[in-house]
Amino acid sequence: MKKSWTETYTRWSPKGSYLVTFHAKGVALWGGEHFKQIQRFAHPGVQLINFSPSERYLVTFRPMQEQGTSEDVQSIIIWEVFTGTKKRGFHADMSQADDRQWPIFKWSHDGTYFVRNSKGVLSVCETLSMGLLDKKSILVDGGSEFVWSTLADMLAFWVSEQNKIPARVTILAIPSKK
Known part of the structure; x- marks a missing residue:
């Protein structure tokens, strides 16, 4: 039995099929008949999530990293839930009001x-x-x-x-x- 399910908080998917746990390295989905870990999504620092209505896609958001990093930062990623595949990444400009509203x-x-x-x-x-x-x-x-x-x-x-x-x-x- 796990001592700690999450490092910050949890969220349910819209239909209640999955429980999402948040971790430093990303998020994990739990569910199924035996309520076990189904999928992990590596997106460090995720703070917000959103599902498509059918729960086929998961959107993760992390705030921009500190300036000075040379890596291509994608604050928003859409994942396919069943395969765990990253489908597309997006940048968020937090100076724009439209990018500060969630879900984006x-x-x-x-x-x-x-x-x-x-x-x-x-x-x-x-x-x-x-x-x-x-x-x-x-x-x-x-x-x-x-x-x-x-x-x-x-x-x-x-x-x-x-x-x-x-x-x-x-x-x-x-x-x-x-």
């Missing part, structure tokens, strides 16, 4: 897509390729909050009033962008 990515209802808002640009990515949808982001000048539909691949976002142009709400079908 919002997932579509079925986890097929995820989106990140950065400086009025929505970057919609497909989970199969982990690449940008149509290799283009969506400019949302003055855009604020955005949410996915809980039933379909549709994004809704709000744009504030600007230069005497009234505020509006836009609903965008994904992947067609209509």
Whole structure:
């Protein structure tokens, strides 16, 4: 029996399939019929996590390391839960308000897509390729909050009033962008 399950704290996955424990070298997933360690993800200094709705992907976040390091720092990593494979890494600019909100990515209802808002640009990515949808982001000048539909691949976002142009709400079908 383990004396210490975690070095900091624990979190459950959305469906309760996994218990995540946090360690200096990364995080570990526990679960299954015999409640044993299922997977480990090496991402030193992780402080926050988020799962896709289906629990297929895990997002880990660690704050930027001290300046002066020559290593390519990826503060955010998306992992495939079943294989433990790193699917994609991202940088976070903590001077940007959008990068200080957690979760930094919002997932579509079925986890097929995820989106990140950065400086009025929505970057919609497909989970199969982990690449940008149509290799283009969506400019949302003055855009604020955005949410996915809980039933379909549709994004809704709000744009504030600007230069005497009234505020509006836009609903965008994904992947067609209509």
